[in-house]
Amino acid sequence: MISFTDEKLLNLLIQYNPWWKGIPISEKTAPPHQRFAYYEAKKLLFHKDLRRFVILSGARRVGKTTIMYQLIQSLLENGVAARNIVYLSFDNPILKLGGFDGVLRAYDNAYPIDGDLYFFFDEVQYAEDWERWIKTLYDTRLNLRLVATVSASPALEKGSADSGVGLWSVLKIPTLSFYEYCDLLQLPSRP
Template identity: 30%
Template structure:
């Protein structure tokens, strides 16, 4: 099986029902998370349906070939590339536009082609500006968006088994350690790389994101200032902090920066999908709080590639894994506040709610009292979980489910 064709069935199952629907299919996510490969797999499905290869047209706009192109140039190029078609679906063209956000005004081009041609359009982008007001203006009601993430733990195990990477001993609890350290960028799971080689690949992803998607696109001059904020944030994953706290820290390092600039940099890191912001939710007041958010990484390997590996970071990275898995499955996670105590995650999905506490180990009584006690203080019947990495952690304590983090990530029960 080719490195390029190991399918990601969960995403394909989400996208396939929209093939031939009069909607632009937009795939967004951090660089190198697999968006382009998914587009290739959709094209494969079209060929399996008997679509003529001449009607499957693909462009990658992160190539220098298109540097500086205008929307008008893009429109002419794509119009000329489309085969002569009529309204007959058998003559429909399928257009795949990779990293299309590199061209300003792409939304107008896509809107025009949708109106003028028999064409089914798929686009990818690595910046949340893909979902900006421009889309609302030109594509209202005419697009469907899919958020693509790096490999889940289930996908990571499948990739490692397919390509002979990872330890492959079948012990999923033990293999969770490899997933934490090495992360889920598909490119790192295709060959039996060492950890250092994995981090070299991830640093390249990080650098191209920082310097292409953030520094160059936003004309940032104080790159060292941005990198210090990145390092501070990466080092404080899973902790509440504020822009004022970062400002105070940098001032102690003889680096002057105002809080608004810090917020601006954090927003840019979010836009590039490097960071996810998690707000706090007051369980008693039933409101989202605007201060003391937490941030989580798109992939745990980013922390280790930038800061190096430290065993004391594992607890925060377990939290990070659970947070991203919640997003991947369509849940909206918040940090729960109940009185002066904190619940690691309150997650909602339509009319469903669940509460989660995450601990590296439940080895001592004070930890167990804290983790279970906070959940017991919530007086409702929604599912409550304590997740940890203790080898034999499973069971039910006064209605609270205890699970190994690896088992939770692989479970279909939530």
């Protein structure tokens, strides 16, 4: 595996997390309209007694990343420290090659964190051994909450279901339902 310096990985982290520099998330990135899956993910993410990571699964372009940004926006609005919220997209070649261990090392070395920590891993299926890493994070970072997206694939869903029993919940994100489409367009529900 190619090795990347902590500095290079940290620069990439800063690019992915503009809220660390006080730059707000745009309405285009986190639109005000939330789908049903957003509320289900939020309920799991903020559950007081049940610690369960959230895996958003579905085809490309169904809104998984949008839901993640809406959750990040909600955390920021609720006063969570910006540096305690980490977003990464593993379809980036540097992150794919840098791997979980390199990225986490760079983050931990740069930012000692106090309080709860929230990781958002987009397209996590591109990371090598992602299920093992998520299990390791679950076991070793008790103050961590995590949301990840995976593109729909029967093998991926089976693997995540087998490895993650009791650790994470898989929320399948479908295309827009007719009700969601009407709601998005603000059409009346009855004629």
